[in-house]
Amino acid sequence: MDIASDEVSGLEVAEILSRVTGRTIQYVQGSIEGMEIMCQWFDKVGYSVDIPSLHREYPEIGWHTFEEWAKRQDWGMLE
Numbered sequence: 001m002d003i004a005s006d007e008v009s010g011l012e013v014a015e016i017l018s019r020v021t022g023r024t025i026q027y028v029q030g031s032i033e034g035m036e037i038m039c040q041w042f043d044k045v046g047y048s049v050d051i052p053s054l055h056r057e058y059p060e061i062g063w064h065t066f067e068e069w070a071k072r073q074d075w076g077m078l079e
Contacts, residue, residue, distance in 0.1 A: 004049035006065040016067045021075040 008016065014027035029035075055063050 002049040002054060004051050004054065005063045005069075006067075007049070007051060008066045013066065016070055020067065020070045020073075021078060023075075023078060 010027045010029070014025045017023075017025040030038075055061075
């Protein structure tokens, strides 16, 4: 079973976290080696989740976006 509640890019993660924490969060791309491992995984396994279908099929799940999740966190630890 696929499980996903939202799909955001690295840049979108940084923008959302900046907005909800009130701090500037910058996206930094990982190493080439890490990217190579990830690309190998995508080639061998792949990643695709039909999020709208999941939401329709399982409406009882408390689906939320990444931003909604981020707003519920205690970001005081960043102080």
